[in-house]
Amino acid sequence: MKFHIVTLFPEFFDSPLSSAMLGKGAEEGLVAFTRTNPRDFTEDRHRTVDDRPYGGGPGMVMMCEPLSRALDSIETPGRMLALTPRGRPLDQAFARELAAQENLTLICGRYEGIDERIFDQYPIEGVSVGDFVLNGGEAAALCVIESVARLVPEFMGHEDSGDEESFSHGLLEYPHYTRPPVFRGQSVPDILTCGDHGRIAAWRRHKALEVTLANRPDILEQASLTGDDIEVLREIRAQGGIETLGRNLYVALLHAPVLNKFGQTVAVSLTNLDVHDIARVSRTYGLGGYYIATPLTDQRNLLERLVGHWVDGPGQRANRDRTDAFGAIRTASDLFEIIADVERRAGQRPVVVATTARGAGNASVPAVRQWLADKPVLLVMGTASGLAPEVMEDADAVLRPVRGIGRYNHLSVRSATAIIVDRVLGDAY
Numbered sequence: 001m002k003f004h005i006v007t008l009f010p011e012f013f014d015s016p017l018s019s020a021m022l023g024k025g026a027e028e029g030l031v032a033f034t035r036t037n038p039r040d041f042t043e044d045r046h047r048t049v050d051d052r053p054y055g056g057g058p059g060m061v062m063m064c065e066p067l068s069r070a071l072d073s074i075e076t077p078g079r080m081l082a083l084t085p086r087g088r089p090l091d092q093a094f095a096r097e098l099a100a101q102e103n104l105t106l107i108c109g110r111y112e113g114i115d116e117r118i119f120d121q122y123p124i125e126g127v128s129v130g131d132f133v134l135n136g137g138e139a140a141a142l143c144v145i146e147s148v149a150r151l152v153p154e155f156m157g158h159e160d161s162g163d164e165e166s167f168s169h170g171l172l173e174y175p176h177y178t179r180p181p182v183f184r185g186q187s188v189p190d191i192l193t194c195g196d197h198g199r200i201a202a203w204r205r206h207k208a209l210e211v212t213l214a215n216r217p218d219i220l221e222q223a224s225l226t227g228d229d230i231e232v233l234r235e236i237r238a239q240g241g242i243e244t245l246g247r248n249l250y251v252a253l254l255h256a257p258v259l260n261k262f263g264q265t266v267a268v269s270l271t272n273l274d275v276h277d278i279a280r281v282s283r284t285y286g287l288g289g290y291y292i293a294t295p296l297t298d299q300r301n302l303l304e305r306l307v308g309h310w311v312d313g314p315g316q317r318a319n320r321d322r323t324d325a326f327g328a329i330r331t332a333s334d335l336f337e338i339i340a341d342v343e344r345r346a347g348q349r350p351v352v353v354a355t356t357a358r359g360a361g362n363a364s365v366p367a368v369r370q371w372l373a374d375k376p377v378l379l380v381m382g383t384a385s386g387l388a389p390e391v392m393e394d395a396d397a398v399l400r401p402v403r404g405i406g407r408y409n410h411l412s413v414r415s416a417t418a419i420i421v422d423r424v425l426g427d428a429y
């Protein structure tokens with residue numbers, strides 16, 4: 001496989017390409033490298049490769065002409081990649097895709113970047129090695145070369161070592177140990193010396209899941225997981241305190257003060273489906289409580305009768321799951337009563353987070369998750385056309401709305417609650 005590196009600093013690659021495995025791979029003819037310097041394709045006395053940006057601003061921009069001549073000089077460029085923070089993130093799947101090519105051209109940017117017209121005139125794909133800014137594309141190009149070369153057949157020596165590594169099955173790798181058996185009083189985990197390969201494999205899988213959940217929960221979404229893996233992850237999340245986060249989250253469903261569709265502040269009646277469904281969400285995610293508030297006495301009486309039916313009445317025998325879910329419901333006349341009750345139960349005032357389908361909000365889901373680690377959070381959901389302005393103004397934060405795809409955004413309050421609670425506490429895999 002041939003890597004064609006286009007760089008203003010060819011000497012940057014002297015040592016990395018001739019040392020260790022890349023050096024050995026090149027000697028054995030498994031990989032080869034060419035280096036092309038756009039400066040060699042300049043036509044002026046100063047060998048200029050950069051100029052000031054049109055429109056002003058700091059720094060310099062790599063010019064099209066020397067770079068395009070440099071690119072044109074490569075006979076078989078193969079896929080052309082420019083290293084850039086705005087490119088496709090380099091991951092194992094991308095590296096595997098690139099390893100199937102015979103030629104790759106890696107264009108290293110410098111200064112503020114490259115004149116955009118180069119991207120319009122050549123089939124160049126952007127590649128990023130992470131959400132940070134380097135001085136130039138050279139170190140990033142080395143990341144591409146290293147990750148791709150080790151997937152070239154025979155490069156690694158023993159064929160299976162690439163297969164066990166991090167990301168190969170969508171997980172990070174398990175921890176490794178070697179001699180001595182005891183280092184500064186710390187022993188190697190017993191299981192690794194028991195000789196039972198089945199148990200060792202199970203322990204390694206467990207560790208890989210643990211490390212991935214702790215450090216990169218986002219990649220679990222793409223991992224191929226078994227039913228046993230899901231169970232292991234559930235246990236790890238429980239041990240890691242996800243249940244505490246759930247217990248710290250309270251939901252308040254307000255029937256007043258809310259807006260009607262004419263924008264007037266009103267009190268509206270209970271909806272049986274909201275009562276039931278949010279109770280089931282609260283129970284499923286182990287929430288601290290589900291409060292339903294209405295200032296109307298007859299509505300509160302109705303609600304208490306409904307809850308009584310399922311919790312202490314005949315409903316108990318008909319459906320145990322519903323009895324469990326309804327056990328989380330508490331009735332209140334207004335939000336102040338709810339805040340006071342949460343404060344009494346949790347021992348501190350909750351962070352009151354209002355929700356809305358409109359506007360930008362000022363709190364994100366990760367922020368709510370962070371608060372839950374050490375304080376109660378009361379998620380306030382509005383019925384009818386949403387919470388009245390005074391509730392929004394008095395809240396400590398307003399959560400960013402759940403956005404749909406188009407302009408239509410009329411989720412039922414029970415759907416919005418389920419989506420928000422899952423975003424805060426649910427697992428994505």
Ligand SMILES: C[S@@+](CC[C@H](N)C(=O)[O-])C[C@H]1O[C@@H](n2cnc3c(N)ncnc32)[C@H](O)[C@@H]1O
Pocket residue numbers: 082083084085086107108109110111112113114127128129130131132133134135136137138140
């Ligand atoms: C100083 S950086 C320019 C950053 C650019 N002004 C920006 O804000 O995106 C110079 C060059 O380093 C390379 N580079 C910097 N960070 C990178 C990253 N995370 N991944 C890939 N290449 C990167 C690119 O080739 C870039 O053109």
